[in-house]
Amino acid sequence: MPLRVRLTLWYGSALAMVLITFSVVLYVITARNLRDDVDESLKETAATAVRSLEERGFLPLLDEEDLLSQFPELARIDKFFQIFSPSGTITIRSPNIKRHEVPLSQKALETAFLGQSLFETTKYPNEPQLRLISVPITYRGSLLYIVQVGTSMESIEDTLRRFLILLIVAVPIALAVSLAAGWFLAGRALRPVDAITLAAQRIAGGDLSQRLTMQTASDEIGRLAGTFNNMIGRLEASFRQIRQFTSDASHELRTPLTVMKGETELVLRRPRPLEDYHTVLESNLEEIDRMTRIVDELLFLSRADMGAVKMELLPVSLETLVEDIHRQATLLGQDRTIAVVLGAMMPARVQGDELRLRELLLNLVENAVKYSNPKGTVTISLMTDGQQAIVSVTDQGIGIAPDDQHKIFNRFFRTDEARAHTKKGTGLGLAICSWIAETHKGRISVQSELGRGSTFTVTLPLAPHPA
Numbered sequence: 064m065p066l067r068v069r070l071t072l073w074y075g076s077a078l079a080m081v082l083i084t085f086s087v088v089l090y091v092i093t094a095r096n097l098r099d100d101v102d103e104s105l106k107e108t109a110a111t112a113v114r115s116l117e118e119r120g121f122l123p124l125l126d127e128e129d130l131l132s133q134f135p136e137l138a139r140i141d142k143f144f145q146i147f148s149p150s151g152t153i154t155i156r157s158p159n160i161k162r163h164e165v166p167l168s169q170k171a172l173e174t175a176f177l178g179q180s181l182f183e184t185t186k187y188p189n190e191p192q193l194r195l196i197s198v199p200i201t202y203r204g205s206l207l208y209i210v211q212v213g214t215s216m217e218s219i220e221d222t223l224r225r226f227l228i229l230l231i232v233a234v235p236i237a238l239a240v241s242l243a244a245g246w247f248l249a250g251r252a253l254r255p256v257d258a259i260t261l262a263a264q265r266i267a268g269g270d271l272s273q274r275l276t277m278q279t280a281s282d283e284i285g286r287l288a289g290t291f292n293n294m295i296g297r298l299e300a301s302f303r304q305i306r307q308f309t310s311d312a313s314h315e316l317r318t319p320l321t322v323m324k325g326e327t328e329l330v331l332r333r334p335r336p337l338e339d340y341h342t343v344l345e346s347n348l349e350e351i352d353r354m355t356r357i358v359d360e361l362l363f364l365s366r367a368d369m370g371a372v373k374m375e376l377l378p379v380s381l382e383t384l385v386e387d388i389h390r391q392a393t394l395l396g397q398d399r400t401i402a403v404v405l406g407a408m409m410p411a412r413v414q415g416d417e418l419r420l421r422e423l424l425l426n427l428v429e430n431a432v433k434y435s436n437p438k439g440t441v442t443i444s445l446m447t448d449g450q451q452a453i454v455s456v457t458d459q460g461i462g463i464a465p466d467d468q469h470k471i472f473n474r475f476f477r478t479d480e481a482r483a484h485t486k487k488g489t490g491l492g493l494a495i496c497s498w499i500a501e502t503h504k505g506r507i508s509v510q511s512e513l514g515r516g517s518t519f520t521v522t523l524p525l526a527p528h529p530a
């Protein structure tokens with residue numbers, strides 16, 4: 064069942080319940096009030112009559128005229144008046160009891176002997192109800208008369224009947240109108256949901272550039288749309304990244320294959336001296352090494368993406384590690400007369416996987432040497448600030464343009480300067496470095512000036528002190 068229908072039905076049933084309860088309560092209270100009013104006025108009239116009789120010294124009334132002159136209010140047609148003797152027989156009655164006798168009930172008589180008044184309701188066929196009050200008049204302990212005042216409930220019954228009809232007609236109309244309004248409002252409130260559904264369908268159809276445009280950004284629907292847009296944005300970005308990655312990867316693998324194929328075809332075209340084959344095979348081996356490295360690194364990265372790379376977290380002495388790397392890097396720099404020196408050194412222990420950390424630092428130092436100019440200096444230093452270990456690798460090499468500085472951590476990204484500087488390199492090293500830094504809850508950042516050199520800084524949380 065559509066949400067709109069359900070909302071309207073829920074709302075409708077709640078409203079119907081409220082309306083019906085309200086109407087019933089209203090009807091009951093109104094009826095009770097009307098009856099109370101009648102009783103009150105009967106009581107007053109009876110009291111007046113009793114008072115008048117007392118003033119007259121309880122002399123029996125003789126005829127109707129006498130009666131009417133005594134009690135002018137009886138001329139009002141809505142009440143009648145009777146006086147009974149203690150035996151229950153009528154001594155006198157007002158002329159407006161026309162249709163039939165209204166005898167004194169047994170109960171009224173009994174109550175009168177007890178000296179109490181009694182309200183009664185009687186009903187004759189095809190007539191409205193009668194409401195009666197019987198009031199005893201006693202003198203020195205003995206019952207003299209019973210005064211009875213009565214009135215027809217006709218007008219009250221009429222009023223209540225009209226009120227009931229009004230309720231029976233008005234409640235369904237009010238319900239119908241509110242249901243229509245509820246239906247309209249639910250439709251209005253749900254319209255943005257329809258818009259979201261439509262957009263989601265378009266997006267599911269493959270158009271990730273679609274976004275939802277919602278005017279009211281701060282309500283629930285607006286927030287939903289915002290979240291949705293965010294999600295689509297991230298999906299789009301990651302799809303683009305995957306596409307880019309695939310094409311970069313294929314491109315990187317194609318280049319060595321093309322080289323190998325060209326060289327092999329060339330050497331096979333005619334018989335050649337043995338050295339030529341040797342040269343080609345050697346060159347092929349180099350390309351195969353290069354491809355192997357790319358494939359290894361890709362495999363590592365994709366396993367890292369899937370969370371399948373296991374890391375052994377143990378205390379590692381960064382000082383020892385940095386000194387080790389320094390020795391290795393000195394050898395790397397020798398060929399190109401690049402000096403690798405140690406800067407400030409402080410003892411620091413971190414919790415981590417030593418092999419991965421070594422890979423991280425070696426990658427940075429390799430880059431520094433690779434992108435240095437001959438006779439340049441590379442400085443490695445290790446400092447702590449009480450909470451973090453800070454390893455920095457500084458070179459005086461080609462540097463990185465500000466626009467490129469955030470891209471160099473992307474897979475396969477290499478700056479134009481780096482490509483011009485050296486053919487070696489796939490652009491995967493820093494991607495691996497930043498993954499390693501992140502899994503150690505650390506960060507890696509770069510400061511660089513084009514043509515002047517770069518500093519790569521790795522911060523890692525220090526291992527907690529042994530207790």
Ligand SMILES: Nc1ncnc2c1ncn2[C@@H]1O[C@H](COP(=O)(O)OP(=O)(O)OP(=O)(O)O)[C@@H](O)[C@H]1O
Nearest residue numbers: 430431434462471477478481488489490491492493
């Ligand atoms: N010390 C540096 N000086 C200047 N540019 C650098 C430096 N380190 C990295 N870069 C830039 O960042 C890019 C990415 O570095 P990264 O280490 O990921 O790849 P690479 O060194 O080109 O190849 P490899 O995967 O073999 O390490 C480099 O191609 C280069 O453009």
Ligand SMILES: [Mg+2]
Nearest residue numbers: 426430492493
């Ligand atoms: Mg590198």
